[in-house]
Amino acid sequence: MTAQRVMGVALLVAALVAPWFAYPIFLMTALCFALFACAFNLLLGYVGLMSFGHAMFFGISGYFFGHVVKAWGMAPELGILAGVAGAAVLGAVTGALAIRRQGIYFAMITLAFAQMIYFICIQAPFTGGEDGLQGIVRKPLLGGLIPTKDDRVLYYVVLAIFLFGYGTIYRIIHSPFGQVLKAIRDNEQRAVSLGYEADRYKLLAFVLSAALAGLAGATKAMVLQFATLTDVSAAMSGEVVLMALVGGLGTIIGPVVGAFIIITMQNYLAAAGEFVLVIQGMIFVVIVMAFRKGLVGELADWWKSRRPAG
Amino acid sequence: MAETLLKVPLLKVDGLQAWYGESHILHGVGFEIGHGELVTLLGRNGAGKTTTLKSVMGIVEKRSGSVTFEGRQLVGHPSNEIARLGIAYCPEERGIFSSLNVEENLLLPPVVKPGGMSLAEIYQLFPNLEERKRSQGTKLSGGEQQMLAIGRILRTGATLLLFDEPTEGLAPVIVQRIGEIIRQLKSRGFTILLVEQNFHFAATVADRHYVMEDGRVVDMIASADVQQNIGKLQAYLGV
Amino acid sequence: MFELLGIPPQALFGQLLLGLINGAFYAMLSLGLAVIFGMLNVINFTHGAQYMMGAFAAWLMLTILDIPFWVALVLAPLVVGLFGVVLEKVMLKRIYHLDHLYGFLLTFGLALVIEGLFQWKWGSSGAPYPSPIPGGTNLGFMFLPTYRGFVVVAALVICLATWYGIERTRLGAYLRAATENPTLVRAFGINVPRLITLTYGLGVGLAALAGVLAAPIQQVSALMGTNLVLVVFAVVVIGGMGSIMGSIVTGFGLGLVEGLTKVFYPPASNTVIFVVMAIVLLVKPAGLFGQTK
Numbered sequence: 001m002t003a004q005r006v007m008g009v010a011l012l013v014a015a016l017v018a019p020w021f022a023y024p025i026f027l028m029t030a031l032c033f034a035l036f037a038c039a040f041n042l043l044l045g046y047v048g049l050m051s052f053g054h055a056m057f058f059g060i061s062g063y064f065f066g067h068v069v070k071a072w073g074m075a076p077e078l079g080i081l082a083g084v085a086g087a088a089v090l091g092a093v094t095g096a097l098a099i100r101r102q103g104i105y106f107a108m109i110t111l112a113f114a115q116m117i118y119f120i121c122i123q124a125p126f127t128g129g130e131d132g133l134q135g136i137v138r139k140p141l142l143g144g145l146i147p148t149k150d151d152r153v154l155y156y157v158v159l160a161i162f163l164f165g166y167g168t169i170y171r172i173i174h175s176p177f178g179q180v181l182k183a184i185r186d187n188e189q190r191a192v193s194l195g196y197e198a199d200r201y202k203l204l205a206f207v208l209s210a211a212l213a214g215l216a217g218a219t220k221a222m223v224l225q226f227a228t229l230t231d232v233s234a235a236m237s238g239e240v241v242l243m244a245l246v247g248g249l250g251t252i253i254g255p256v257v258g259a260f261i262i263i264t265m266q267n268y269l270a271a272a273g274e275f276v277l278v279i280q281g282m283i284f285v286v287i288v289m290a291f292r293k294g295l296v297g298e299l300a301d302w303w304k305s306r307r308p309a310g
Numbered sequence: 311m312a313e314t315l316l317k318v319p320l321l322k323v324d325g326l327q328a329w330y331g332e333s334h335i336l337h338g339v340g341f342e343i344g345h346g347e348l349v350t351l352l353g354r355n356g357a358g359k360t361t362t363l364k365s366v367m368g369i370v371e372k373r374s375g376s377v378t379f380e381g382r383q384l385v386g387h388p389s390n391e392i393a394r395l396g397i398a399y400c401p402e403e404r405g406i407f408s409s410l411n412v413e414e415n416l417l418l419p420p421v422v423k424p425g426g427m428s429l430a431e432i433y434q435l436f437p438n439l440e441e442r443k444r445s446q447g448t449k450l451s452g453g454e455q456q457m458l459a460i461g462r463i464l465r466t467g468a469t470l471l472l473f474d475e476p477t478e479g480l481a482p483v484i485v486q487r488i489g490e491i492i493r494q495l496k497s498r499g500f501t502i503l504l505v506e507q508n509f510h511f512a513a514t515v516a517d518r519h520y521v522m523e524d525g526r527v528v529d530m531i532a533s534a535d536v537q538q539n540i541g542k543l544q545a546y547l548g549v
Numbered sequence: 550m551f552e553l554l555g556i557p558p559q560a561l562f563g564q565l566l567l568g569l570i571n572g573a574f575y576a577m578l579s580l581g582l583a584v585i586f587g588m589l590n591v592i593n594f595t596h597g598a599q600y601m602m603g604a605f606a607a608w609l610m611l612t613i614l615d616i617p618f619w620v621a622l623v624l625a626p627l628v629v630g631l632f633g634v635v636l637e638k639v640m641l642k643r644i645y646h647l648d649h650l651y652g653f654l655l656t657f658g659l660a661l662v663i664e665g666l667f668q669w670k671w672g673s674s675g676a677p678y679p680s681p682i683p684g685g686t687n688l689g690f691m692f693l694p695t696y697r698g699f700v701v702v703a704a705l706v707i708c709l710a711t712w713y714g715i716e717r718t719r720l721g722a723y724l725r726a727a728t729e730n731p732t733l734v735r736a737f738g739i740n741v742p743r744l745i746t747l748t749y750g751l752g753v754g755l756a757a758l759a760g761v762l763a764a765p766i767q768q769v770s771a772l773m774g775t776n777l778v779l780v781v782f783a784v785v786v787i788g789g790m791g792s793i794m795g796s797i798v799t800g801f802g803l804g805l806v807e808g809l810t811k812v813f814y815p816p817a818s819n820t821v822i823f824v825v826m827a828i829v830l831l832v833k834p835a836g837l838f839g840q841t842k
Binding site: 050052097098100101103104105107108109111112113115116119120122123234238241245273274275276277278279280281282283284285288289292 | 592640643644647648649650651653654655657658659660661662663664665666668669673775779780782783785786816819820823824826827830831834
Binding site: 367368369389398401407410414420463 | 728
């Protein structure tokens with residue numbers, strides 16, 4: 001336990017001094033995607049439901065944020081709230097329908113709904129169509145107290161948001177609610193026979209996951225100052241799956257690691273164009289065939305095997 | 311306990327062990343069957359009778375030991391190769407395919423050796439199957455499905471037939487009919503390994519009985535000696 | 550001529566034909582997906598990429614080897630089908646014992662690799678493929694391009710032939726039985742692993758065949774498959790994967806629904822299939838022809 005505590009503190013310290021060592025925009029983008037991946041993983045790792053359309057929550061939230069801040073000229077806090085609320089509502093509607101099937105069908109249904117949202121976003125006027133919402137001005141937060149135009153200042157805001165989201169997930173997992181979710185994941189019939197309305201729990205988890213993905217999406221729009229079709233695309237949905245997979249599905253910190261790895265990789269390979277897709281695809285294949293537990297999962301296994309049995 | 315009573319057994323099982331995942335079910339089963347014999351595996355629920363049949367057929371997760379058929383080692387070979395050597399399996403759950411009609415079910419197992427019965431001969435043996443040959447396989451009654459499960463392995467040319475509880479859950483009239491059929495099959499020269507809970511039924515058809523307990527063969531009683539050992543048998547079977 | 554609700558017949562029947570054509574491809578692709586899923590319990594995300602490979606194979610055969618369409622129609626599915634066989638033996642076979650989601654992820658990754666490679670080599674803008682049967686006939690109420698008419702007929706023939714092969718032949722009986730109880734079928738002496746490999750190859754070949762048929766109609770591009778397969782997933786959820794005939798009817802039917810929507814309310818034509826999916830999920834979650842597995 002203490003090893004984990006030490007690592008946690010070390011990571012926190014690293015996070016606090018990071019903007020002096022790395023480009024703040026990169027760090028913030030990675031944190032947003034890390035939150036996105038954690039939100040996705042809440043659903044897959046702890047409820048056993050793989051959503052292949054999570055980009056719809058991430059992307060629509062960004063659009064809501066952009067619209068509130070740019071078109072309605074309101075404060076960014078409201079933009080973020082609007083994004084989270086919008087994602088939660090979308091989560092409730094799509095979740096209620098998707099929950100009716102399980103496993104692979106659930107994945108396909110979420111994918112299909114995300115495609116639908118994608119097509120709607122192409123046509124709907126408020127999204128700006130193919131161009132998306134560009135040039136969303138960075139307005140100060142807390143009524144002018146926090147100047148967000150400074151990337152370093154904004155970094156700490158984003159870090160706070162990330163820690164809030166991560167903390168929420170941590171609380172959910174370790175709460176009685178979380179225990180029921182795990183019971184449902186492991187043996188749904190048994191949970192139902194014990195009197196739990198599995199569907200309600202699953203739906204609530206889905207909405208929470210969607211809302212947190214929305215939080216990530218709105219924050220990303222605030223940082224990068226745009227919201228586009230890419231954010232609601234199937235490719236984006238696939239990317240978040242990849243991040244969680246690379247990091248490790250059954251762990252809380254795995255998706256964070258995975259997100260940082262993938263974002264770093266994308267930065268380095270930006271010049272390679274379409275070849276990034278090939279590499280991402282190959283990573284999928286290699287992980288499924290050989291490293292299903294992801295980086296953190298495999299490391300944790302290796303660490304445990306080093307100790308003598310007992 | 312494999313006594314070499316018979317000169318050249320058709321099937322010889324020695325030190326057979328089997329596992330389902332972590333569960334070690336068979337702890338060294340041994341017995342033999344001669345050409346044309348009908349031998350039963352008796353025992354209480356959980357003794358390992360079905361697992362033994364499945365191990366012979368090669369459909370358990372993991373097995374070790376020796377199972378030889380006509381002198382050839384079966385352990386280490388997949389079930390489709392074992393079937394092709396001339397062994398056919400009639401499972402406890404009957405395994406009638408719902409996406410096939412009766413005739414398709416009958417024709418499904420491929421002919422592995424010459425000498426099997428023709429479709430016409432099978433229909434003679436089971437005229438009620440011919441009547442319903444276009445019906446969906448699972449629309450038949452329990453008894454009819456059992457006849458179908460028996461009938462379809464007779465076409466293949468297999469010489470060793472493995473039956474897992476063919477009379478389970480069936481009405482006495484049908485159990486009698488199945489007994490007649492099995493006796494007919496024996497007189498046609500099939501070699502049969504029969505797993506049965508219903509001892510009275512088993513006694514009417516078998517040459518020898520092996521008793522299993524906790525994944526081992528603990529006793530063998532010839533048909534002629536059954537009356538003398540009825541007390542011992544009843545104790546084994548918990549009746 | 551008559552007008553229906555203010556829509557001129559040319560527009561109406563033109564869109565219906567388009568819808569029928571789209572439906573033909575929905576049917577062929579959802580059929581392949583259903584057959585593969587039945588035997589392998591894997592949702593073949595690579596299906597779209599394999600459809601694209603079929604179209605590309607035909608295009609490459611034409612531009613590099615001067616092989617005409619009618620030969621490519623036979624060769625391309627064989628080549629891509631063989632590729633599918635290799636995929637199954639080298640990779641898919643090893644993950645059958647895992648949760649089915651891994652099959653989805655693996656085939657998704659493979660689709661990314663294949664499409665990424667094609668995109669990297671040939672870019673994402675499409676290449677045209679000349680129509681093998683140019684021209685058409687004026688039927689009075691509409692103009693019917695001959696090749697498009699051929700595609701609808703060909704798709705119907707292919708779908709019905711597949712249905713016949715599965716429902717009425719001995720090999721099809723092996724397939725149906727192995728889908729239900731592979732262990733028992735193997736215990737009868739049938740080489741089920743080989744049957745599984747063959748089934749995957751067949752499904753892939755079917756996708757490639759659809760791709761060849763599609764080449765003269767739409768631009769041959771690296772991304773032509775993904776856009777399609779995402780819609781086909783919705784088709785598959787609507788139809789349920791319980792029956793072959795069900796997949797065929799659903800595919801053609803949804804194509805027509807899409808075509809009609811384009812006539813009467815164009816902005817919804819992209820999303821109507823997903824709306825239908827939402828309705829089906831509310832009313833009959835197992836799908837129109839599905840059985841809860």
